[in-house]
Amino acid sequence: MTENLDLFSAPAPVASAQPAIRIKALRDQLNHWAHQYYVLDEPTVPDAEYDRVFRELQALEAAHPDLVTPDSPTQRVIGAVMEGLAPVRHAVPMLSIHTETDTEATGAQAFDARVRRELGLTDADPAIEYVAEPKFDGLAMSLRYENGRLVQAATRGDGEVGEEVTHNIRTIRQIPLTLPEGVPPLLEVRGEVYMRRADFDALNERQREQGGKTFVNPRNAAAGAVRQLDSNITAQRPLSFFAYGLGAITPTGDGGPVFRTHYEMLQTLKSWGFPVAAQVQIALGAAELVAFHQQVGASRDALPYDIDGVVYKVNSLQLQRDLGFKTREPRWAVAHKYPAQEMATKVEAIDVQVGRTGKITPVARLAPVFVGGVTVTNATLHNLFEIRKKGVRVGDTVIVRRAGDVIPEVVGVMPGNRTGYVPNFQMPKACPVCGSDVVREKGEANHRCTGGLFCAAQRKEAILHFAARRAMDIEGLGDKLVDQLVDANVIRTLPDLYRLGLTSLIALERMADKSARNVLAALEKSKQTTLPRFLFGLGLRHVGEATAKDLARHFGTLDAIMDASVEQLLQVNDVGPVVAQSLHTFFQQPHNREVVEQLRASGVTWPEGAPAERAPQILAGKTVVLTGTLPTLSRDAAKDLLEAAGAKVAGSVSKKTSYVVAGEEAGSKLAKAQELGVPVLDEAGMLALLQAGAAAEGAG
Ligand SMILES: NC(=O)c1ccc[n+]([C@@H]2O[C@H](COP(=O)([O-])OP(=O)(O)OC[C@H]3O[C@@H](n4cnc5c(N)ncnc54)[C@H](O)[C@@H]3O)[C@@H](O)[C@H]2O)c1
């Protein structure tokens, strides 16, 4: 391997000196990589590197035809049969496709010119009709149907002999198991098994969370899934299929050819229930092939699956027969690639980034590399475990993948490129943005900053959460305004919200005087709240509305919660070790306590109660109806308070109603209460009742 890699990094001088030696070295290298790629489903170099070495070998062999041997990778389809899978001899060989490496226009023109020359056409003859298709990045599959039933599915293997994978292919829902009546008695449909990008990302995310093996790319994941011995594993890997051709076929009826053109064949396969890509289209002459290449290239990122190029095929099946085959590829088709989605480059440093929810993501700073159509200088390493598993260290040459709009990631390390000792990457102990402790919870793969409210990286998300309807309910404080406030550095921590003045608001772009006043009024109103809302609003990890209520009921006061030990927190309903530890860590951070104190100092307040066991259930068994708009409390906040005191909050007034709490524009419910003689309270009256009742109960 080391010897191979020396060659890989310093090809030129050897090449000129000893073509025979160089040719042998290149073949060994390609065979080695192909074994990892096709047999082990574990490529160790990007396709672009493989292709580059492949082209070098092709060029050398072209210059020294006497050195060409039939076993050269340029002369045969590479592949093998995995142990445990039965070999299948293909009735019609499954070939490769010649790759046109020229630029957009010249690639298609070169192919068209070659086809015309081989068919003996002159400039006077009309343009040739082609079918242009996406080149799906998966693995080739041959599906054999006898009398309309799927009887065998086989991989390409070395083109002559593939692997039987029928048991696995049956788990793919897109592949019909039976065909409509009237199909040829023997029919081999060929196409590509692939994995959609979203399915691939979800699969890897799942693997990452469970600490399992992640896959380098969708092609690799699909190949691995298809070549399983246990079809239960395949069934858990979401695979898809596109049909693009035929193998053996017995003609129906009169024995004449079943199809005249490739396009007609694809349309028929579609009508029989096979997925055929919507992009497939007829193209007349080189010009339309070029247009197709451009058009599909422009929409490549938007496709839900990876393609590595497009394929041009002569449409007429008669012309295809006339053109025939070379050793490893048909003369009537060519693949025209796009810029690679995986490239090799060097890791110059590893930094960390703090996300909006505090997640700390290690990021590789890269030597700039052109991949997936853009220049990439950063790629995610996901988390510490992924770094360890892949063995990435600073200075390594790594494989970077950028497909679609997905953020670039490091998928692996090129083997054998490290020359000296390089220390392993370590997670920082303190958040690089705010300096708070960085922790990793038990059973979690990700590290997080505990800075929460204090951490600038988490500020926007934290403010939006705090202002949410179910939290502090600050009307008018939405996405755009929060972006503006944080970007202009007007708000750095939550307490800054309550320091907002008219001038600083109006200074913001597109902020009218009226809306500024509304925001200030909403802020003022939000100060009267409840403990569960306040707790929920702090956006503590794992503390949703229900947990916030449980905590408030159990401890009664915020101070009791902040000072609680992990053991004490564990006493609360539904609070497990993870939540207890996370809460405890949060309130141990001086920054977080300070934020809470400042909020209280700016006037945020709530009625505090006693711990749950002695909670004053002064309204136990009473029904209360809320109606109209209260001056300071929102409906939800008032409801929380009443329920905490044991009341049932009902929607309509009846004889059984104990109290009606009425605000402005109370309307018919107020009238009904007066009619039935039910006591009516305003907000102040309600609060007085709750406090007086609590005091009386506490004394008694
Ligand atoms: N990274 C590595 O180590 C490594 C090793 C070996 C090979 N490779 C890669 O494998 C590829 C070489 O493979 P190949 O010789 O199998 O050829 P190929 O994969 O480039 O082309 C032939 C294949 O294209 C597929 N295909 C997709 N869409 C198609 C369509 N519409 N019509 C027909 N066929 C379509 C079929 O599966 C067919 O077998 C190269 O891309 C190479 O980089 C990589």
Ligand SMILES: [Zn+2]
């Ligand atoms: Zn931080």
